[in-house]
Amino acid sequence: MISFSRFKIFSVIAICLAGLLVLIPNLISDNTLESLPGWMQRTVNLGLDLRGGSLLQLQVDIRAVAKEHLANILSETRKNLRKQQIKYSSLKLRSNENQSCLEIVLLDASSSDTVRDIVKKVDKDLVVEVRDQKTVIATLAAQSILNRNNEIIEQSIEVVRRRIDSTGTKEPNIQRQGTDRIVVQLPGVNDPAEVRRLLGTMAKLSFQWVDESLQPVAEAKGSSVYLPAAPVGVVYLPEECSDGTVSYLPIKSEIIIQGDTLVDARASFDQNGRPVVSIKFNNVGRKQMEEASQNVHKRFAIVLDSKIISAPAFSEPIPNGNAQISGRFTVDEANELALLLRAGALPAPLKVVEESVVGPSLGADSISYGKNATSIAFIMIAIFMVLVYSYLGLLADIALVVNIILTFSGLSLLGATLTLPGIAGIALTIGMAVDANVLIFERIREEFHAGMRVLNAIDQGYKRALTAIFDSNLTTLIGAWILYYFGTGSVKGFAVTLALGVVISMFTALTLTQLLLVSIVKIKKPRTLPL
Numbered sequence: 001m002i003s004f005s006r007f008k009i010f011s012v013i014a015i016c017l018a019g020l021l022v023l024i025p026n027l028i029s030d031n032t033l034e035s036l037p038g039w040m041q042r043t044v045n046l047g048l049d050l051r052g053g054s055l056l057q058l059q060v061d062i063r064a065v066a067k068e069h070l071a072n073i074l075s076e077t078r079k080n081l082r083k084q085q086i087k088y089s090s091l092k093l094r095s096n097e098n099q100s101c102l103e104i105v106l107l108d109a110s111s112s113d114t115v116r117d118i119v120k121k122v123d124k125d126l127v128v129e130v131r132d133q134k135t136v137i138a139t140l141a142a143q144s145i146l147n148r149n150n151e152i153i154e155q156s157i158e159v160v161r162r163r164i165d166s167t168g169t170k171e172p173n174i175q176r177q178g179t180d181r182i183v184v185q186l187p188g189v190n191d192p193a194e195v196r197r198l199l200g201t202m203a204k205l206s207f208q209w210v211d212e213s214l215q216p217v218a219e220a221k222g223s224s225v226y227l228p229a230a231p232v233g234v235v236y237l238p239e240e241c242s243d244g245t246v247s248y249l250p251i252k253s254e255i256i257i258q259g260d261t262l263v264d265a266r267a268s269f270d271q272n273g274r275p276v277v278s279i280k281f282n283n284v285g286r287k288q289m290e291e292a293s294q295n296v297h298k299r300f301a302i303v304l305d306s307k308i309i310s311a312p313a314f315s316e317p318i319p320n321g322n323a324q325i326s327g328r329f330t331v332d333e334a335n336e337l338a339l340l341l342r343a344g345a346l347p348a349p350l351k352v353v354e355e356s357v358v359g360p361s362l363g364a365d366s367i368s369y370g371k372n373a374t375s376i377a378f379i380m381i382a383i384f385m386v387l388v389y390s391y392l393g394l395l396a397d398i399a400l401v402v403n404i405i406l407t408f409s410g411l412s413l414l415g416a417t418l419t420l421p422g423i424a425g426i427a428l429t430i431g432m433a434v435d436a437n438v439l440i441f442e443r444i445r446e447e448f449h450a451g452m453r454v455l456n457a458i459d460q461g462y463k464r465a466l467t468a469i470f471d472s473n474l475t476t477l478i479g480a481w482i483l484y485y486f487g488t489g490s491v492k493g494f495a496v497t498l499a500l501g502v503v504i505s506m507f508t509a510l511t512l513t514q515l516l517l518v519s520i521v522k523i524k525k526p527r528t529l530p531l
Contacts, residue, residue, distance in 0.1 A: 004515060012511055016402055022409035044411045045171040047419035047490065048185040048358055050366050054192035056184040057177070057354035058199065060156050062149050063100075065348045066140065067093070069148075070100050073122050073138070075233075075253065077102065080118045086111050102126075102138040109133040149179070155347045157182055163198055163340070171417045175488045181353070187417070190359075196352055198340075205259030205341060207292065210299040210311055214250035237301065239308035240328070249311055251301050256292045261285025265341035267334040270326060275334035277325040279341065286320065293318040304337075370423035377427050378404075381434055389441050390530035395516045396437040399508040403433045406504045411497065421494035429501025432476065436509035440465045448529050454521055457529070462514055469509065473502050 025033055026043050033041055048055060070093055078091060081104075090105035102119070106112060112130045119128050119136065125144035129137050140148075153176055160182060164172045173185035186195060211234050218241075219225040227236045227248055236248040264280040281289060292300065292314070299313040302325055310327045329337070382400065385393030407426060411418060444461030452460065477499055484495035 004518065008511075009515065012515055015406070015507075016512070019402070019406040019409040022412050023405050026408060026412060042412045042415060044408060045415065045417045046187060046367075047171075047417045047422070047493065048173065048187045049420045049490070050370075050418065051187040052190065052358045052364075053185065053187040054189045054195070055354075055356045055358065056186070056192060056196060056199070056352055058156075058160070058182045058184065059351045059353045060153055060180045060182065061349040061351065062152055062180050065152055066145065066148070067095065067100050070102055070140070073119075073126070074102055076122045077104070077119055080122065081115070084114065084118065086115060086118075088115075099139060104136040104138075106134045106136065112136060152347045153180070153182070156350065159346050160184060160199055160350075162342075164195065171415070173417065182350075190357060192355060192357070196355070198336075199350055199352075204305055204346070205262065206255045206303050207257035207289075208255055208301050208303055209252045210301050211250040211252050212299060216250065217248040219246045219248070237303060237306060237308050239301075239311060249301060249308060251303065251308070256300065257281070257285060257288045259341075261288065262341060265338040267331070267338045268324075270324065274326065275329040275331050277329070277334050277338045277341070278322070279325060280322050286322070289318055289323060309337075366420050370420060370427075374423065374427050374430065377430050381430060385434055385437070391520070392441055392517065392530065395513055395520075396434055396441075396509075398516065399437065399513045400430065400433050402512060403501070403504050403508045404430070406508070407497070407501050410500045410504065414496070414500075416496055417493060418497075419490040419493045421490040422497045425494040425497030426501060429498060429505060432473075432502060433505035433508065435472070436465075436469045436505055437513055439468055440509065440513070444529065454526060454529055455518070458514075458517060458521065462510070466510070469506065473506055476502050 021040075022042070025036060025040055033043070074091065074093060081088065081091070087107045088104055089107055090103065092103055094101050094103050104115060104119070106115060112133060115136050116128045116130060119126060119138045123140075125141050126138045127141050131137060157174055157176060161172070161174050164174070164184070164186070171187060173183075173187075175183050177183045184195075184199070186192060189195060214230075214234065217225060217227055217236060225246070225248065230236055230250060233253045234250050235253060237251045238246045238248055241247050261281045261284045262279055263282050263285075266278050268276055268278045270276045294314075294317055296314050296316060299311060301311045302309045309325055312326070325337070378400065382393075382397040385396045387393070389396065404426070407429065416422075440461055443465040444457050447460045447464075448454065448457035480495045480499040480502070484492050484499070487495060
């Protein structure tokens with residue numbers, strides 16, 4: 001005999017009511033939604049194809065990072081060769097379409113093995129070979145390049161995500177495409193110019209010494225500037241002057257404080273009320289700042305993306321290692337710079353290779369078509385169930401309505417993004433939700449026609465259908481997991497709605513429908529079933 005404890009009855013009712021409560025914020029206006037408590041403001045977010053918005057395809061300049069990495073290796077190698085007093089006629093980088101390499105041409109062939117060991121110690125991933133006894137060639141190993149490229153792409157995606165999140169854009173979809181591209185979908189953003197500019201800034205920060213033995217080169221108004229040849233280890237970088245002209249300062253390539261040691265950046269004001277950016281470093285950065293600040297009155301440059309923000313001198317040692325970046329900032333510029341620095345530097349330059357805008361009208365059409373398709377599927381299934389199973393089919397239809405409510409409630413709690421494939425997943429789960437009820441009703445029919453009483457037939461029908469229901473839903477969940485694991489973007493959205501709908505359909509079929517059916521049978525006490 002089937003029996004339900006009060007706890008089980010109240011639990012089923014509570015779950016259904018809770019689902020309805022969570023669904024309500026999706027049905028009210030934005031103004032009303034803002035007046036609700038924070039825990040009730042969770043809604044299903046609409047994806048780009050439903051809400052409209054912008055799509056950006058970014059290309060990561062991986063070769064630039066590889067070239068910079070080899071340049072650092074070159075600089076370190078030069079230092080080590082000088083320490084070992086090894087003479088060479090040439091030390092340079094060579095590049096072709098496929099790869100860059102470090103080339104060292106020695107004056108003495110007998111030192112080639114020593115040089116090979118020196119280069120190897122600089123980077124263990126280098127493949128070093130000696131050609132013509134005097135020429136040492138160092139290239140990065142293929143596996144090392146592949147690993148570095150994957151790290152660069154993943155790091156770029158994370159930085160892009162942090163920057164976009166800081167702008168307040170809800171539920172951006174950011175994913176890798178191919179070997180060197182990132183696709184960014186921004187629902188609700190119809191003017192991507194600001195986001196494009198934000199993503200195009202590398203925010204690569206460093207502190208470097210000014211070479212005070214060389215004179216800066218000032219740009220005269222209305223004329224082009226001629227930069228003299230810089231000695232090895234020095235580069236001329238631009239600094240904007242107060243009169244609108246640009247001055248080029250000789251900056252040493254050696255970095256005294258790395259920007260990646262920065263842990264926080266906030267816009268604030270100095271003692272004169274001018275906007276500045278206050279920055280804090282980690283332990284490594286603080287130590288570097290403390291050591292550098294011992295060089296009182298020595299001038300250094302704060303360099304952001306190869307441009308000098310400010311070039312002050314240390315007026316006194318900085319014991320805590322924290323500092324301020326000052327310049328001719330407006331409040332908005334200071335806030336933006338702080339945002340970029342907090343989000344972190346891009347490991348490689350990004351180039352926008354494709355940009356498109358999806359209008360809200362197209363998204364509205366997609367929503368309308370999705371609603372129509374789902375409504376038609378629901379109505380046809382509901383009519384079929386009533387025609388075939390009479391009032392038992394009506395109970396299945398009630399459970400189907402609850403299934404849809406709980407599915408959208410689950411998507412709201414997960415903060416999921418609903419896309420057009422996601423709507424297809426919901427339409428599919430509507431059919432699968434009644435599939436379990438069909439299996440149960442058919443088993444009940446068999447037991448009843450075999451001579452069992454009504455309640456016994458219902459009891460045995462549910463028990464014997466359980467295995468088939470569990471197996472079929474388990475295989476569907478495995479398929480949904482595979483789609484989610486290997487898929488991207490809207491494919492994952494389809495997998496989430498499918499999996500959520502399957503799990504909820506098992507609850508409604510095995511618990512809610514059974515509770516309703518048994519309650520009616522116990523009240524009406526029918527001797528037969530309309531099966």
